Amino acid sequence: MDKRIYEMHAGICCIFSNPKRLEIIDLLRDGEKSVNELSSLMEIPQANLSQHLSLMRQSGILDTRREGVNIYYSIANPKVIKAFEIMREVLLEQLSRHEKLAKKIKIA
Amino acid sequence: MDKRIYEMHAGICCIFSNPKRLEIIDLLRDGEKSVNELSSLMEIPQANLSQHLSLMRQSGILDTRREGVNIYYSIANPKVIKAFEIMREVLLEQLSRHEKLAKKIKIA
DNA sequence: TTAATATATTAGATTATTCGCATATAATAA
């Protein structure tokens, strides 16, 4: 297997390893939003939001479209959402495994 | 949406944001392997391999099983593989988009 | 042109990750 795929995959996972960026992606799930809209939904300083957006745009995760003074961000490839859904299933299954384990230990 | 899911998702993506760890997961795709087997397949120092394995075990991505002196690692939840496949499709589509764009620019 | 609004960028302090190296533990064999 070509090791460059691991580099690329690791790179994109690195982008995803920040909760605010994941929240942004989630907010864009059902369509584009302007920076302003995101900003009012998100409780982080505007500058910081722009930094996250910029990073995701550069790495091809988000697309942008300018309309007058506003810039609209959207998810470049909806498969990302699909991958996220599966990964969250994994997380939930991990949680329930953990809970079951915790119960077993308490009973024993 | 509960923001803890973003924390958790970011956490697991952080684990995945290292090419060597992704290579390990790939090597475990079709079944468990001992540390020794992984070590001979991977061109990294054994200590470093153990560090990566330990991290993935702690975060519930890998399971372990001891058999005598050997410890066998395996993928805890095969859905991880599924998520990886989709994410790699995204990466390949990004690449081809990029190539097409590069061509367009050269022609223009 | 100036002002106002929307968005992006830079710099620097802080914190987290990663690796190499040395060492530790665990199981088994002799």
Added chain:
DNA sequence: TTATTATATGCGAATAATCTAATATATTAA
């Protein structure tokens, strides 16, 4: 017990990521 093989852990230096604060740019309106 001692030796051997398999695996794990702790420490420290190098590097990278993240946030804040200040500032810059871009678009439109007046």
